Amino acid sequence: MTPSSQRYHAIDILRGLVMIIMALDHTRDFFHxxxxxxxxxxxxxxxxxLYFTRWITHFCAPIFVFLSGLSAAIASRKRTPAEAGAFLLKRGFWLxxxxxxxxxxxxxxxPFYNFVILQVIWAIGWSMIILGLLVRFAPKLILPVGLLLFLGHNILDFVTLPSEGSVSVLMRILLTASGTVLPLNQTHFIGVxxxxxxxxxxxxxxxxxxxLYSPDYDPAKRRRWLYRAGAIVIxxxxxxxxxxxxxxxxxxxxxxxxxxxxxxxxxxxxYPPSLLYHCMTIGPGLVLLAFFEQHQNAFTRFGEVYGKVPFFYYVIHFYLIHVITVICFFATGHDASQIADPNSPFLFRPIQYGFSLPVVYLVWMFIVLSLYYPCRWFGEYKRNHQGYWWLSYL
Structure with a gap:
């Protein structure tokens, strides 16, 4: 195995692992x-x-977003700064x-979109737009801006921010949202x-x-750097x-x-992610990124299937979870009058509904396994049709 294939395997394996764990949290939301x-x-x-069922999923979003930035940089090597910036802008708006x-x-x-939910894909999309602008117009600012946001945004914990008006809304969207619900009218809301x-x-x-992933960079040196950086962050x-x-x-x-x-x-x-939240999750992520370069087995190959098609998996798994929710909703004796609960943003998921934690784990395993062959098929399709431009957006 060449160093190049090792490093891409490691990225896909780690991404796939966090995608699998992510589905556990979303399954819990609907079934616990x-x-x-x-x-x-x-x-x-x-x-x-229950605590660790939720806590372990904290690692998913930060590692996924971090690897999105790493993958964007690797993909940009074949493009000029203008081309790379334009692609990131288009992909960001698409997300x-x-x-x-x-x-x-x-x-x-x-289908009436009474409650629009803005989560990780929303944040990744806008982050790609910002990254695209920096790549195109100010590439030297990428590292200092990244460090400033990483290390400094918790300074706002000590600042009294506006609580009303457009400035307040903008600050919440950009920096402080923690389950912020913004009304559009009496029947439609946005959850940031x-x-x-x-x-x-x-x-x-x-x-x-x-x-660290340039073709002429020594893989052993890269692994040492990743291990040390991960240990320092932890x-x-x-x-x-x-x-x-x-x-x-x-x-x-x-x-x-x-x-x-x-x-x-x-x-x-x-919500919003703190410096310590990011340190707690990114540190082990760096260690695992180095570890998976040298340690691959049946389990890592299994996870890699999902890591190669994260967008496909992410979209499909929500629909599968909700379809199973609908089936269980009616199977447990609920009727059409209970489809919409005013206290729940999810149809077919009343506020007083759900199962024990072992059932959640069984449903989660079923969902992940059910998506294995679709993800493997789509991964092969992408590999065999690399000339199709639209696949780069999936």
Missing amino acids: VTALTADPLDPATTTVP VLVELVIITLGITFN FYAILPWTGIMLLGYCLAG AAFVIIRGINVYGDPSRWQSFPHAYQSFLSFLNTTK
Whole structure:
């Protein structure tokens, strides 16, 4: 196996792994009995299995966004800065449109779009637009802007921001959204769950990592760099979290039981993502990126199938989860009068509905396995039809 194929395998394996884990969280949202009524990360009320079912999925979005930046840089090598910038702009706007139209429908099953959900694809889309502009007009600013957003955005935790007006809305969309619901009219709302710029910082840093993947870069040196960088980021998380002053708006607390205090220590803020949330997730991601270059087996080959077609998998898995939700909805005795619950944004998913955690895991495994052959087929199709321009957007 050549170094080139090793590094691309490692990227696809890690991306596939986080895509598989991501489906667990979305399955939990639709099938766990307390998913819409309780916080699985509250050390005072959660159970350890439920906590880690939610916590492990924290790694998905940051690693996926980081690898999106890395992949964008690798793909841009064959393009001029103008061509690379134009492609990133077009792909970014395409992803924003997909989030608004296709993914929102898959999540809600509401053809009237009464509740539009803006999540990770929305954030990736706008981050690609910003990256495209920087690639085209100010490439030297990519690293400093990425570091500024990564290290500095939690300064806003100490600033009093406007609470009303257009400036307030803009600040929430760009920097501080934490489940912000914006009304369009009396019947239509937008849920902004991913503030754009904290995620943009991660994508920009991923883009800058591509220097390690140049054809003449020594693979052994790259792995050493990744291991050391990952260890430093993990250590930074432990130290800064221990100091408990900066890096996350939610301070960890001591509880009567030691395990609860440990859960509180790990419970960093995702909405919007904090510095410590990113350190906690990106650090292990760098270590795994190096690890998968040298350690490949049947499991990693399984994950790689999903990692080669992440967009295809991401869109399809929401529709599959919701179709199964509809089947279980009627199979458990619900009727048409209960399809729309005013307290739930998802049709066929009432607020008081769901199953135990073991059932969630069974449904999750069924969903992942069901998508294996479709993803493998689409991956082969993309490989055999590389001349089709539209495949680069999928």
